[in-house]
Amino acid sequence: MSETNNFVFKGLKIASWIIFVGLCIEAGALIVNFIISLYNPEIVQNLYQKLDLSEMYERSQWAFFSMYSFILTISILKAYLFYLVIKLVTKIDLLKPFNSLVSKQILQISYYTLSIGLLSYLARQTARKLQHREYNIDMLNQFWADSQAFILMAAVIYIIATIFSKGVEYQEELEETV
Numbered sequence: 001m002s003e004t005n006n007f008v009f010k011g012l013k014i015a016s017w018i019i020f021v022g023l024c025i026e027a028g029a030l031i032v033n034f035i036i037s038l039y040n041p042e043i044v045q046n047l048y049q050k051l052d053l054s055e056m057y058e059r060s061q062w063a064f065f066s067m068y069s070f071i072l073t074i075s076i077l078k079a080y081l082f083y084l085v086i087k088l089v090t091k092i093d094l095l096k097p098f099n100s101l102v103s104k105q106i107l108q109i110s111y112y113t114l115s116i117g118l119l120s121y122l123a124r125q126t127a128r129k130l131q132h133r134e135y136n137i138d139m140l141n142q143f144w145a146d147s148q149a150f151i152l153m154a155a156v157i158y159i160i161a162t163i164f165s166k167g168v169e170y171q172e173e174l175e176e177t178v
Contacts, residue, residue, distance in 0.1 A: 005094070006094075009089070009094065012089060013086075013089045013090070016082060016085050016086050016089055017086060019082050020079065020082040020083060020085075020086055023075065023078050023079040023082055024079045026048075026075055026079075027072070027075040027076050027078075027079045029048035029049075030048065030051070030071060030072055030075050031072060032048070033048055033049075033051050034068050034072060037051075037052070037053060037054065037057070037068075041054040041057070049139075049142075050139070051071075051139060052139075053067065053068065055136065056130075056135055056136075059135070063130055063135060066126060067123075067126070067127065067130070067137070067140060070119065070122075070123035070126065070143070070144070071123075071140070071143050073119060074116060074119055074120055074123065074143055074144065075143070077112060077115060077116045077119070078116060080112065081109065081112045081113060081116065084105065084108060084109050084112060085109060087105060088102065088105045088106065088109065091105070097164075097167075098164060098167035098168050098170075098171045099168060099171075100168055102164060103161060103164040103165045103167075103168050106157060106160055106161040106164055107158070107161040107165070109157055109161075110154050110157035110158040110160075110161050111154075113150055113153050113154035113157055114150070114151065114154035114155075114158075116147075116150045117147050117148070117149075117150030117151035117152075117153070117154055118147075118151065120143075120144035120146065120147030120150060121144070121147040121148070121151070123143070123144045123147075124141075124144045124145075124147055127140055127141070127144070
């Protein structure tokens with residue numbers, strides 16, 4: 001492997017760790033916001049992203065819990081997705097990348113990416129229905145604005161996983177014939 005590729009791969013490892021830590025902090029902060037919003041809604045405006053849904057809670061607890069469930073689930077899934085990416089980049093052997101572990105890991109990443117995309121889309125549609133009932137959901141759109149990108153990314157990753165799966169099959173077949 002060339003020095004440039006090695007350098008780029010190490011850079012990707014570092015970027016994956018940074019994104020993972022950031023997503024974990026975001027998920028943790030959202031969990032803290034949720035707990036505090038239940039017990040002391042007055043100070044929510046001073047917390048992470050000022051995600052104050054107390055008005056929604058007063059109007060409909062169902063709407064509040066459904067929107068917060070979407071937010072928390074999506075943020076936790078994003079953090080777990082990057083945990084899987086970190087596992088992949090630490091276990092992959094770039095000299096022999098076609099093995100069943102890498103193939104399964106890439107396939108699993110595609111499934112989680114698709115889950116995030118579909119859940120984000122469902123959350124966005126639910127938020128639109130709440131908006132028609134005159135709920136203020138403007139501060140929520142940031143959590144599922146990229147649903148279509150995740151669905152498209154899942155398709156691309158699935159194609160890569162399929163290519164890796166075929167590569168593993170060919171490599172095993174080649175080793176058997178030799």
